[in-house]
Amino acid sequence: MEKMRKVLAVCFAVAFMTVLSGPAQAGPIVIKYSHVVAENTPKGQMATRLKELVEQRLAGKVVVEVFPNSQLFDDDKVLSAMLLGDVQLAAPALSKFEKFTKRLQIYDLPFLFRDMAAIDRFQQGPQGQELLQAMTGKGLIGLGYLHNGLKQMTSNVPLRVPADAKGRKFRIMQSDVLAAQFEALDAVPLKAPFSEVFTLLQTKAIDGQENSWSNIYSKKFFEVQPYITETNHGVLDYMLVTSVEFWNGLPDDVRTVLKECIDEAIVHNNKVSEAKAAEDRAKIAESGRTEIIELTDAEREQWVEAMKPVWKRFEGDIGAEMLDAAVASNKN
Numbered sequence: 001m002e003k004m005r006k007v008l009a010v011c012f013a014v015a016f017m018t019v020l021s022g023p024a025q026a027g028p029i030v031i032k033y034s035h036v037v038a039e040n041t042p043k044g045q046m047a048t049r050l051k052e053l054v055e056q057r058l059a060g061k062v063v064v065e066v067f068p069n070s071q072l073f074d075d076d077k078v079l080s081a082m083l084l085g086d087v088q089l090a091a092p093a094l095s096k097f098e099k100f101t102k103r104l105q106i107y108d109l110p111f112l113f114r115d116m117a118a119i120d121r122f123q124q125g126p127q128g129q130e131l132l133q134a135m136t137g138k139g140l141i142g143l144g145y146l147h148n149g150l151k152q153m154t155s156n157v158p159l160r161v162p163a164d165a166k167g168r169k170f171r172i173m174q175s176d177v178l179a180a181q182f183e184a185l186d187a188v189p190l191k192a193p194f195s196e197v198f199t200l201l202q203t204k205a206i207d208g209q210e211n212s213w214s215n216i217y218s219k220k221f222f223e224v225q226p227y228i229t230e231t232n233h234g235v236l237d238y239m240l241v242t243s244v245e246f247w248n249g250l251p252d253d254v255r256t257v258l259k260e261c262i263d264e265a266i267v268h269n270n271k272v273s274e275a276k277a278a279e280d281r282a283k284i285a286e287s288g289r290t291e292i293i294e295l296t297d298a299e300r301e302q303w304v305e306a307m308k309p310v311w312k313r314f315e316g317d318i319g320a321e322m323l324d325a326a327v328a329s330n331k332n
């Protein structure tokens with residue numbers, strides 16, 4: 001009996017001490033940020049900047065761990081991993097959200113935006129901001145847009161006019177709009193993850209692909225593709241996303257400071273992206289490994305004519321109002 005009393009007394013003492021000292025220290029919140037590109041690209045630099053800002057402003061409370069180059073997840077897996085809580089931040093290309101919403105298809109329509117300034121106007125305007133919330137019902141929330149740049153076509157044959165692409169196989173991102181774009185050229189699209197593109201090109205399993213200057217340079221696609229046509233036919237931008245559950249579960253003060261860090265890192269991304277595209281284009285040109293084909297106005301017009309019918313096919317899912325707003329963003 002006496003022994004039992006002692007045991008109970010010890011239990012009460014431990015419980016009392018626990019109440020006094022509060023819950024066990026959980027340690028900082030860990031944010032895994034997974035992306036597929038190299039560290040020296042705009043998105044890679046954004047991730048590094050975010051990590052640094054969080055280290056300065058949320059020391060001891062939040063830690064950002066960055067996983068570049070598809071080290072943790074490829075873009076075809078990362079969003080389901082996010083919903084399972086295995087990763088907290090990712091910024092897939094806007095073409096890679098089709099499973100979650102068809103509304104972002106607008107960004108894949110060929111020759112829709114005149115330049116990056118028009119894209120920025122659209123993204124920062126009411127429709128662009130509304131699209132950040134397009135996937136909340138599916139558990140994902142958009143925290144902002146990151147620019148990379150306009151897309152170019154790389155190929156193992158010179159592509160001057162749309163007929164040159166006929167029958168050729170091109171890797172595309174997971175997007176039915178991009179598939180339709182290549183089908184409009186009578187070419188064959190192949191959906192494949194970014195991490196497989198270099199090997200597909202090197203082994204000649206495909207003839208070409210479309211990408212931004214920074215991706216063509218940093219992933220060395222130009223070393224295995226003798227021609228790059230400067231088409232500027234579409235945009236390669238990103239949406240930084242997290243899960244609604246993770247975001248809403250953050251303490252209010254942490255979420256506020258984290259959002260400020262994210263906004264600043266995005267400003268940095270969007271400031272460097274244009275210069276990076278020009279710089280990487282120049283390095284590719286200087287390399288002598290590939291020929292950059294610049295189109296005449298008449299040749300470019302042929303690409304526009306061949307690809308623009310794609311708009312009609314997707315207008316229903318995208319919405320006519322959204323499309324009008326995007327077209328209007330071309331006027332400054």
Ligand code: SIN
Pocket residue numbers: 036037091092093148173193194210211215236
């Ligand atoms: C990326 O820039 O994140 C990847 C683009 C691609 O899959 O081509």
